[in-house]
Amino acid sequence: MAGPFDNPFGLSALSLPLREQRLKVLSSNLANADTPGYQAQEFDFQRALKGAEDHQRRVTAGPSRGPLGMGGGGAAEAMGLADGPDFRRYVTTRQALQPSLDGNTVNTETENAAFGPPVREAHPAHAVVRAPARGPMPPSTAQEGRPLRIPRARPDDRDHGPVREPP
Amino acid sequence: MSSLPIFDVAGSALSAQSVRLNTIASNLANADTVGRTPDGAYKPIEPTFESAPLRGQEGMSGVKVLRVDPLDKPAIKRYEPGHPMADAEGYIYAPDVDPVAQMVNLISASRGYQANVEVLNSARELALATLTIGR
Numbered sequence: 001m002a003g004p005f006d007n008p009f010g011l012s013a014l015s016l017p018l019r020e021q022r023l024k025v026l027s028s029n030l031a032n033a034d035t036p037g038y039q040a041q042e043f044d045f046q047r048a049l050k051g052a053e054d055h056q057r058r059v060t061a062g063p064s065r066g067p068l069g070m071g072g073g074g075a076a077e078a079m080g081l082a083d084g085p086d087f088r089r090y091v092t093t094r095q096a097l098q099p100s101l102d103g104n105t106v107n108t109e110t111e112n113a114a115f116g117p118p119v120r121e122a123h124p125a126h127a128v129v130r131a132p133a134r135g136p137m138p139p140s141t142a143q144e145g146r147p148l149r150i151p152r153a154r155p156d157d158r159d160h161g162p163v164r165e166p167p
Numbered sequence: 168m169s170s171l172p173i174f175d176v177a178g179s180a181l182s183a184q185s186v187r188l189n190t191i192a193s194n195l196a197n198a199d200t201v202g203r204t205p206d207g208a209y210k211p212i213e214p215t216f217e218s219a220p221l222r223g224q225e226g227m228s229g230v231k232v233l234r235v236d237p238l239d240k241p242a243i244k245r246y247e248p249g250h251p252m253a254d255a256e257g258y259i260y261a262p263d264v265d266p267v268a269q270m271v272n273l274i275s276a277s278r279g280y281q282a283n284v285e286v287l288n289s290a291r292e293l294a295l296a297t298l299t300i301g302r
Contacts, residue, residue, distance in 0.1 A: 016297075023293070024227050027173045027286045028218075031180035031230045033279055034187075035216040041226065091226045112282060119289045126296045 012128035014052045018045060019118045019125065021087050026118075029111045036102035040094040040111075048090040172224045173290040179219065179229030180283040186214050186232045187276040191269050198264040201245075203252050208242035208260040213272075238263075 022043040032038040096105035194211045202208035217233040240263040248257030 020293070023290065024173055024176070024224070027176045027283075027290070028227045028229070030279075030282050030286055031176045031183075032216070032218045032228060033180075033282070034184075034275070035218045035230050038218050038228075088225050108278070108282060112285075115286065115289060119293065122293050123296060126293075126300060130300045130302070 010128065011049070011053075012125040014056065015049060015125050016122065016129065018043075018048050018052060019122050021048070021090075022118050023115070025091060026111055026115050029106050030108065030115070032104070033106045033108045033111070034104070035106075036104060038104050038106060040096070040105040040107070042092050042094040044090045044092060048087070051090070171294075172221055172227055174287060175221060176227060176229045177283045177286040177290070179231060181280060181287075183214070183216055183230045183232050184276050184280040184283065186235070187216075188273070188280070190214055190235060191273045191276065194262075194264050194269050195266065197262060198266060198269075199261070201250070201252050201259040201261045202242065203254050203260070205242045205244070205260050209262040209264075210237035211240060211262055211264050211269075212237050 022045055025041050025043040029040045094105060097107055097110075190212045197209040197211075200209040212235050214235045215233045216230050218228040219231040221227040221229055242260040243263050244258050245261055246257055247253055247259050250259050252259050
């Protein structure tokens with residue numbers, strides 16, 4: 001049975017480990033930007049997220065459900081956590097935009113540009129995961145029907161404070 | 168789930184790039200070192216990088232310095248009979264260090280270093296954000 005609290009963290013909880021995998025792949029590329037013959041890798045985020053979703057659906061619908069719909073394999077299993085051999089399916093080799101003399105296909109500018117969005121998007125994802133983790137809001141601050149405000153990550157907003165409602 | 172392999176990868180790149188910076192510093196410092204024989208002259212050196220797959224982390228690879236080789240550039244023979252290092256015929260041997268190429272290499276190495284420092288900072292920021300989820 002699907003209840004409202006089966007999956008309180010939503011896609012954000014699924015996406016956080018995947019974002020991390022993507023950052024790992026990008027950091028490997030940047031580290032090897034000057035390695036002769038290194039082939040730049042890419043993480044297919046969309047396909048990985050879909051795979052994780054399907055996996056989660058299978059696990060929560062399965063007969064061996066544990067408490068909180070997390071299944072027998074624990075939270076990591078339910079989230080389709082992409083660690084381990086499973087995550088390699090979503091790593092592809094990137095085609096080089098221009099050939100280089102040493103056969104390296106890393107384009108530092110592309111990697112740098114690709115590094116920004118996952119970091120920026122991870123902050124709202126963290127905030128969404130954090131909100132239910134803090135438990136229900138006290139009645140004075142709970143407001144019916146208002147969507148959760150997701151604070152945008154600003155460069156000066158580094159303390160990752162609690163999610164606040166606007167005044 | 169841990170961001171720690173990112174620190175390993177970026178750290179390996181930092182150390183590899185600093186080896187590269189060291190060789191450039193050595194080459195530029197010795198650009199005017201002369202020798203009495205062709206073999207006695209300083210030989211410019213350059214590192215070769217190799218990607219080093221991380222153990223236990225599929226698909227991730229750091230970088231390491233495979234070796235540091237002397238460049239195959241013969242020393243430049245110069246006629247300076249008054250030089251204290253001149254041989255019997257009055258020649259000295261200077262290393263063939265190309266300052267322009269070294270500076271280009273220097274810029275590339277420091278940009279690579281900076282990019283990996285940024286990677287470290289981003290990973291650190293995200294790890295801190297993850298730690299504060301329960302608050």
